[in-house]
Amino acid sequence: MTETIDELLHQHLLRADGQEDLCLATYAPSTGSRRWTALLRDVVTPKPGERTVHRNVSFTGDYMVRAAVQAAAAGLGVAILHSHLRGRGWQRMSPWDADAEQSYAHLVEAITGLPLLGMTLAGVDQAWSARTWTSTGTPVWAEGVRIDGGQLRVSWNDHLRPSPRAQDTQQRTISAWGTTIQADFSRLRILVVGVGSVGLDVAVRLAAAGVQHIAVMDPDIVKRLNLDRLIGATRRDASLGRPKVDVAVQLMRAAATAEQPDIVGHRMSVCDPEAHAIALDYDVIFSCVDRPWARAVLNSLAYTDLIPVLDGGIGIDAFDDGTGMRNATVRTHALRPGRPCMVCNKQLDPALVQIDRQGLLDDPHYIAGAGPDIGGGHENVALLSPNVSVGLLNLFVSLIAAPGGEPDPGPLRFSLSTHSLEHLDHRSSPTCYVEQTVGIGDARPTLTGAPGCEQSA
Ligand SMILES: [Zn+2]
Ligand SMILES: [Zn+2]
Missing domain, CATH: 3.40.140.10 (Cytidine Deaminase, domain 2)
Incomplete structure (x- = not known):
């Protein structure tokens, strides 16, 4: 609720x-x-x-x-x-x-x-x-009752979802917030959608913190041009074309401190109806994808199905002539009823969602003709991607532990040029079609489908 x-x-x-x-x-x-x-x-x-x-x-x-x-x-x-x-x-x-x-x-x-x-x-x-x-x-x-708010509060049925036993490897983690919060959040089922530089980092850290049930979802394979960002992926992974989720699961299992970690990889896109149903099995979702269609699906799900989605991204602003850098901006926000959705937040353009859904974001002729605002520009780099993962993990800690009594802070923007962090005053549009669907569950509009399924429409 x-x-x-x-x-x-x-x-x-x-x-x-x-x-x-x-x-x-x-x-x-x-x-x-x-x-x-x-x-x-x-x-x-x-x-x-x-x-x-x-x-x-x-x-x-x-x-x-x-x-x-x-x-x-x-x-x-x-x-x-x-x-x-x-x-x-x-x-x-x-x-x-x-x-x-x-x-x-x-x-x-x-x-x-x-x-x-x-x-x-x-x-x-x-x-x-x-x-x-x-x-x-x-x-x-x-097995539990969830309250979707600035702090995610869960009443657990200890018979069906027992508290994972604290491990001696988790002493430092537990000392940060105590055994009650550790027992509560380590029982959450957490899904990380997209295991690029940010999603992989987040997933491995969740496993190290003792979260018992974690899944990662991504349809892509490791390529050579990912190796400067996917920390832990190897040249061999790229030459074998290993699925990113397989590499992520391997690294998460190595880092996990839970007594019986349950770590799963789903090699699929959240835009696929079957993957969307899997996402509904989780208590918290990290959105670490840059594709507009996948982000639109997660944006909707946060409101229709009351599953908090932690979303973030980076924009790197380089000089056009390749002579330096103007700025890099990191945005993070929790999507949940009472906070603006990604569209109201100006982090998702519905027109681009439609183009992505039609399969045109992969069409080089379309991209070339559509001008500089389409595609690219949001690629992450190894030295800066931790800014996004730290922003998402900070949001997660606010959601589960509310440090100092302060829950989810609302949308944030970090600017690298001045090293300043701003609280953004984005408000929900009164006519926002996403935020009018709070708690409708299975009556949700269908946003999923096969890639390019609307091409013939
Ligand atoms: Zn009674
Ligand atoms: Zn909205």
Whole structure:
């Protein structure tokens, strides 16, 4: 859920009078390759008489039917949420909870076509827990509940996603933020899209920090002209034409400090529908690609499916006559509801996305005729690419640890000529078509397809 919905639910469920409370909400499904996620959409607050708060909270069948009909009309499912004011951490269900939820599981699924989602909010530490119900009335526990905000907060189900055991090789890492934050972030499933100079650096460092589940995704092979930037790739990798993801996986496994690292390479483009479904299985995504189409896909996914995407890039401004350098500018930003998307941020040109999607960015005749603004200009170099990886990793630490209580800082720009870092005041456009799709999940617009699939259109 977004932090906005989390706050709204707190107001409703954590009552000042010390009584436990209940409410209903709608959710959209987000179906990945292996993971199914429910994205909370709207709170359906009870009308007078639809629920009573007295010792044990109770509610009327009419309230449930009203919410289910409202959800079904929008193609959504229903969630029933209640609080345990003295609870801490992942909550089990009381017999009353299980009875109440189970008794509506069949009805709700018959009306909406989607399973009933039950959620509990613990009053002491605000941890969430969640389960869905099969239509026959069996609970299926979630492995975690994510709050997509300036700080990514995850309530973990320790039974399904146990905390990885701290290793003696991680002492220095843990000393930076303590065991709780380490246990929380090392359980995140992290995907790095694009393993060029930046993505490879980020992926290896995540593995060294103890993150257990990391995947890299890139369709390309190592070529000789990559060797001045892909630190760790060899001449032999280039002559064999090894996939970049294979080289990355090898280097990540060598660096990994987790007890049982799960490191996977996907040799595919995130623009491919199958790869897009895989991306939906992850909790945080690093966008280390420069192609406009791939960046547009990730830009959309951050909002439609509530997966924070950390994006960045560098622009090197050399004098045209090859006599020196004017500047280099590094931009980094977290894409998430409440922050401007890549288009509003002026980091993605929708016209270029269309050209890339039509397969024309690989067409030398088209590039030559289209002028200097198309293609090139964003190639990284070994001495400067760490600026981008450090920017992305700083954003990641802000997201998971909020140093000094400060979460995601918003869009940043580092200028090499003056060595200055600016906070940019980019705002979301009120008509932004990307940011109007927050939490729509499987109803997302289709941006994926075969390369050049629109050529004949
Ligand atoms: Zn309860
Ligand atoms: Zn936008």
